[in-house]
Amino acid sequence: MRLNPLGIAAWIPLLVASMVGCSIVGADEGAGGADPTSDPAFTEGTNAGDGSGNALPASATDGKKNGDESDVDCGGSKAAKCADGKSCGAASDCESGVCTGGKCQAPTGTDGVKNGDESDVDCGGTKTGAPRCEAGKSCAAHADCASDGCGYDKKCAIARSCAAHFGGDTCGEGEVGDPGAKHESCCTAAPIPGTTTMLDKYKITAGRFRQFVERTNGNIRGFMETVKNDPDWKPAWNARLPQNIAEVNFLLGPTGNGTLRRGCDLGASRGRTYWMSDAENKALGETGTHPFSKDVLDQKMLNCVDWTMLQAFCIWDGGRLPKYTEFKAAWSGGENRTYPWGNTFDTSKLNWQYSYSFPEVYDKGNFVFVGAPGRFPEGNGKNGHADLAGLAMEWLYEINGAADQAQFTSTGSWEGHAVGANAPMSGFTPMDRGYWAIGGRCVR
Ligand SMILES: [Ca+2]
Numbered sequence: 001m002r003l004n005p006l007g008i009a010a011w012i013p014l015l016v017a018s019m020v021g022c023s024i025v026g027a028d029e030g031a032g033g034a035d036p037t038s039d040p041a042f043t044e045g046t047n048a049g050d051g052s053g054n055a056l057p058a059s060a061t062d063g064k065k066n067g068d069e070s071d072v073d074c075g076g077s078k079a080a081k082c083a084d085g086k087s088c089g090a091a092s093d094c095e096s097g098v099c100t101g102g103k104c105q106a107p108t109g110t111d112g113v114k115n116g117d118e119s120d121v122d123c124g125g126t127k128t129g130a131p132r133c134e135a136g137k138s139c140a141a142h143a144d145c146a147s148d149g150c151g152y153d154k155k156c157a158i159a160r161s162c163a164a165h166f167g168g169d170t171c172g173e174g175e176v177g178d179p180g181a182k183h184e185s186c187c188t189a190a191p192i193p194g195t196t197t198m199l200d201k202y203k204i205t206a207g208r209f210r211q212f213v214e215r216t217n218g219n220i221r222g223f224m225e226t227v228k229n230d231p232d233w234k235p236a237w238n239a240r241l242p243q244n245i246a247e248v249n250f251l252l253g254p255t256g257n258g259t260l261r262r263g264c265d266l267g268a269s270r271g272r273t274y275w276m277s278d279a280e281n282k283a284l285g286e287t288g289t290h291p292f293s294k295d296v297l298d299q300k301m302l303n304c305v306d307w308t309m310l311q312a313f314c315i316w317d318g319g320r321l322p323k324y325t326e327f328k329a330a331w332s333g334g335e336n337r338t339y340p341w342g343n344t345f346d347t348s349k350l351n352w353q354y355s356y357s358f359p360e361v362y363d364k365g366n367f368v369f370v371g372a373p374g375r376f377p378e379g380n381g382k383n384g385h386a387d388l389a390g391l392a393m394e395w396l397y398e399i400n401g402a403a404d405q406a407q408f409t410s411t412g413s414w415e416g417h418a419v420g421a422n423a424p425m426s427g428f429t430p431m432d433r434g435y436w437a438i439g440g441r442c443v444r
């Protein structure tokens, strides 16, 4: 666009007229104000008479119980709140917020008040004996939460992988920022129909896995070495796990380097959703970069992850990968459904064959087609499990340990893998494989 000096000049009179107009309106309002307390000068004068507004009156520090104090220089409306054991007439007189038998009580984990170092009522903190807080309660630190995940919004997350915003509570219908978006925690689980077993509604996002990496500082092996006697884990697998961020990046990284990954490079395939900085990608020998921000990609489903790291992730997050019978039961809905939504295949109900794209831009690679979980709610299963069909195939619990192979579902993908009727398995494939159209979810 060319700048036109005449055009700029033409704006100046308009701008001046606008400023003058504002000024006149302001003057009119001031002159017409009948209530003197609405005048700024009046308010300031009143405040000045009280000092800063924070200082206590002399009576509150005079060493005498006077005014409406409940004990010497505490309680009432003017003085500080009273320490434990001081006299009180009401809960509001006490630091603890508890006045019983005329005395301020020490905070406890069962007094029905948020006190001591609790982060919410009778939960969190370390000093009142309160338990950790359930999901949705206020928190200041991860340790305040039963899930060990204090969210970005200072509320306890359902599971610690969902403490961040992007990829943490951006699952469901619509995109972030859409007025009609219906999002919830990506760690929301629902019972498998006919059972009490809880299966995550959503496939694991890149953002959830990033929490895992950040909280362990990339030493996933070190974390799993602390997990003892877990029936879902074999110590022999620890050697497969990364011990630092660079090793995580390598294992989530591009095709090549002697690995079994496919579709995971950024130069040609351009569909790997775990964001890495340009420097990190370059260190892996990548010729390409991630064209979208971490925040955008963290919302998307994690792909190019091998079975071992995903099982470790689910254990860290309080669960494990689903067994085939569990996945299939969620799919069939207890009604022998051929597809999660019913018996007729319907391409409008799933992320399949490039039917989804976000961000909607041209020629930015396959990243756009790998969806965030839950964007096709009409395809949900009976109990709300999303993307059972489509988006990506899923790693399952079943392994052939002797051959180092694991199973995954044959349930379609963004790319267009066939959606098998009745949720078949694909058959065993190496546990070390990473693929752009395989992800997973957890049972918890
Ligand atoms: Ca006093």
Ligand SMILES: [Ca+2]
Binding pocket: 107, 108, 109, 110, 111, 112, 113, 114, 115, 118, 121, 122, 123, 128, 130
């Ligand atoms: Ca309490």
